[in-house]
Amino acid sequence: MPAFSALYIENQCRHLPRVQDILKKCEALPHISCERYGEVFNPKAQNFRLQKKRPALVLAKKHQHFVLPAPAGYGFGNKNSYYFSHLLNCPYDCRYCFLQGMYRSAHYVLFVNYEDFGKKISETIEKCGHEPSYFYAGYDSDSLALEQYSQFADYFLPFFKNVPQATLELRTKSAQIRSLLKHKATKNVIIALSFSPDQVSKQLEHRVPTFSKRIAAAKKLQEAGWSLALRFEPLIYHKDYKTDYQDLFQRIFSILDASKLHSVSTGLFRMPQTFFRNIVKLYPDEALFAGHYDTQQGLSTYAKEIETEMLKHCETALFDYIPKEIYYRCGTGCETT
Amino acid sequence: MIHIVVALIHEALTLITHYKMKTLRGKHPFIIYKSGEITLIVSGIGKSSAAAAVGYLQALNRENGPSAWLNIGIAGHQQLPIGQGFIAHRIQDRANGRTYYPPQVLPFSLPSNNLITVDCVEKDYRENSAYDMEAAAYYSAAIRSSTAEFVQSYKVVSDNPQAPVTKITKTFVNTLIENRIHEIKNLIATLRSAIKPYREIHAPHPQFDTLIQRWHFTETQKVQLKQLLQRTQVLFGNPLPCQAQTTNHTSAKTFLKTLSDTLVTHRLSF
Numbered sequence: 001m002p003a004f005s006a007l008y009i010e011n012q013c014r015h016l017p018r019v020q021d022i023l024k025k026c027e028a029l030p031h032i033s034c035e036r037y038g039e040v041f042n043p044k045a046q047n048f049r050l051q052k053k054r055p056a057l058v059l060a061k062k063h064q065h066f067v068l069p070a071p072a073g074y075g076f077g078n079k080n081s082y083y084f085s086h087l088l089n090c091p092y093d094c095r096y097c098f099l100q101g102m103y104r105s106a107h108y109v110l111f112v113n114y115e116d117f118g119k120k121i122s123e124t125i126e127k128c129g130h131e132p133s134y135f136y137a138g139y140d141s142d143s144l145a146l147e148q149y150s151q152f153a154d155y156f157l158p159f160f161k162n163v164p165q166a167t168l169e170l171r172t173k174s175a176q177i178r179s180l181l182k183h184k185a186t187k188n189v190i191i192a193l194s195f196s197p198d199q200v201s202k203q204l205e206h207r208v209p210t211f212s213k214r215i216a217a218a219k220k221l222q223e224a225g226w227s228l229a230l231r232f233e234p235l236i237y238h239k240d241y242k243t244d245y246q247d248l249f250q251r252i253f254s255i256l257d258a259s260k261l262h263s264v265s266t267g268l269f270r271m272p273q274t275f276f277r278n279i280v281k282l283y284p285d286e287a288l289f290a291g292h293y294d295t296q297q298g299l300s301t302y303a304k305e306i307e308t309e310m311l312k313h314c315e316t317a318l319f320d321y322i323p324k325e326i327y328y329r330c331g332t333g334c335e336t337t
Numbered sequence: 338m339i340h341i342v343v344a345l346i347h348e349a350l351t352l353i354t355h356y357k358m359k360t361l362r363g364k365h366p367f368i369i370y371k372s373g374e375i376t377l378i379v380s381g382i383g384k385s386s387a388a389a390a391v392g393y394l395q396a397l398n399r400e401n402g403p404s405a406w407l408n409i410g411i412a413g414h415q416q417l418p419i420g421q422g423f424i425a426h427r428i429q430d431r432a433n434g435r436t437y438y439p440p441q442v443l444p445f446s447l448p449s450n451n452l453i454t455v456d457c458v459e460k461d462y463r464e465n466s467a468y469d470m471e472a473a474a475y476y477s478a479a480i481r482s483s484t485a486e487f488v489q490s491y492k493v494v495s496d497n498p499q500a501p502v503t504k505i506t507k508t509f510v511n512t513l514i515e516n517r518i519h520e521i522k523n524l525i526a527t528l529r530s531a532i533k534p535y536r537e538i539h540a541p542h543p544q545f546d547t548l549i550q551r552w553h554f555t556e557t558q559k560v561q562l563k564q565l566l567q568r569t570q571v572l573f574g575n576p577l578p579c580q581a582q583t584t585n586h587t588s589a590k591t592f593l594k595t596l597s598d599t600l601v602t603h604r605l606s607f
Contacts, residue, residue, distance in 0.1 A: 005440075005441045006426060006441045006449075008438070030426055030441065030449045030450075032427050032438065032451075033427070034427075034434075034436070034438065039436060040438045043437075043438075043480075043485065045480035045481070045483070045484055045485045045488075046440065046484060046485050046486070047484040047485075047486055050440075050442055050443075050484065050486040050487075050531070050535070051440055051442050051486065053442060054441075054443075054444070055442070056440070056441065056442070068455050105440075107591040109438075137372050191537060199607035200607060203607045236600070237604075237605065237606065238605040238606055238607055239604045239605065239606035239607075240606065240607075246606075284538060284539065284567050284571070285538050285567075285571055286571070287571050287572060287605060288569040288605065289568075290567075290568040290569075290572045290600065290603075291568075291572065291600055291601075291603050291604075291605055292600050292601040292603070
């Protein structure tokens with residue numbers, strides 16, 4: 001459970017029931033008023049790494065850009081792919097995450113006007129006509145990680161249930177699935193779970209629940225009829241990566257029913273160079289960034305031959321368990337959960 | 338390194354005694370005290386004095402790496418009782434409306450409150466907030482050289498509608514701070530323990546100074562050297578790996594190339 005250091009509340013949304021509910025849950029914390037969340041979140045002289053130890057929760061209202069086109073190569077839908085972010089930042093602390101390099105602050109910003117998101121999502125679906133549309137909710141955060149406060153699932157699951165032509169992907173590393181299990185499995189909602197080998201997770205995915213907790217949660221979801229997807233993004237290159245990824249796949253597919261999976265994807269470590277530089281400044285003592293990285297079209301990446309070798313190996317290992325039809329490579333420039 | 342900024346000498350006396358501080362020798366435009374890693378400057382009253390004092394300490398310490406800043410002083414408050422201490426979590430400059438939010442991420446275990454910086458003594462206490470005459474200027478100046486998490490303002494309530502500002506005496510100010518010395522000590526200790534690892538992480542490699550004496554490095558090469566040494570240290574520890582021993586090289590360029598090659602061939606293991 002995240003321990004916030006403080007609550008910042010935009011004056012314009014203090015009166016909202018969703019906000020009042022969160023304020024009640026966090027009565028012991030300082031409640032600090034602000035006009036716009038950017039006053040707290042955007043100033044230059046802030047240190048993401050220091051803030052990550054005890055981030056604050058900022059309750060704000062979003063005014064524009066509710067729904068954005070998904071970056072090229074992100075997700076499983078080719079056309080009509082969008083993302084929306086009700087939350088900025090995430091309680092986990094994955095060293096490879098691009099958010100560290102993109103934001104100056106590690107505070108969580110929760111946009112509480114879900115109804116406005118809903119309106120814009122409806123408009124977007126309408127624009128797509130009879131064509132299917134895809135919405136990703138885990139691009140700037142972990143979809144379920146602050147669920148206890150956000151109650152995101154309570155609003156958006158029933159919402160998407162009513163629009164079967166649209167598909168929602170929730171991407172998470174959380175093992176807290178109560179909020180999902182209290183709803184009936186919804187056909188057009190995909191729960192995408194990210195996994196890394198144990199050794200990688202222990203070193204790089206700080207505060208993420210253990211593999212055993214997460215795979216147990218995944219099994220429960222699958223048994224309850226939820227459509228699951230698996231994400232192996234980013235693939236982390238290291239000395240024993242071949243055996244580590246093979247072991248990971250073996251462990252996962254001995255527990256989950258591969259025939260019921262919606263999709264499986266891999267993604268390479270790719271990050272805009274400016275974000276990468278910011279992260280190296282924040283974590284000069286991090287071994288992940290101390291080695292050599294290439295630059296390809298403004299992205300910091302592993303060397304081409306390493307990428308090819310890793311993909312080939314991991315894909316071959318994966319196809320022992322899953323059909324090629326449900327597999328895709330994620331080709332975006334950023335990785336979060 | 339912790340820099341304490343106070344407006345009045347009577348806000349400083351308890352700290353000077355407690356930390357056994359000595360006057361900093363030399364000609365300075367402000368009274369400055371020092372003890373080990375703590376520096377205290379007496380700025381005088383008002384925003385411009387506070388900003389100037391911060392600027393002066395920044396200039397004096399520009400080679401010393403990251404520092405933490407703490408403004409300590411008295412403040413009026415609409416509701417809080419006299420003698421209550423708190424950290425400012427929101428500082429507003431009434432004159433220009435600018436608002437700052439010192440991040441409350443370090444575990445201070447202290448109450449926090451709004452603080453409004455005014456140009457003239459506040460006698461009306463119109464808002465449920467504290468009032469001082471320096472914090473906004475101090476804060477905006479200090480965050481030019483330090484990350485905001487390490488810039489904090491601590492105040493002790495000296496006046497409120499029931500006990501107006503006109504009754505404040507020098508001895509009273511001293512007593513207010515003296516009564517809160519345990520809180521101030523904890524605050525300084527917290528800042529100290531937070532900034533220590535931060536300074537260590539950003540400290541140059543122990544061999545950096547020796548290496549730049551050995552060959553001629555251009556300014557760009559010095560930056561490259563700093564980064565490469567840091568990365569090498571992360572992956573191989575100290576001392577440098579054998580292929581990067583200085584005896585094998587004849588110039589800065591060849592040395593940098595070897596360091597860089599060493600990193601290319603390294604494979605991360607967990």
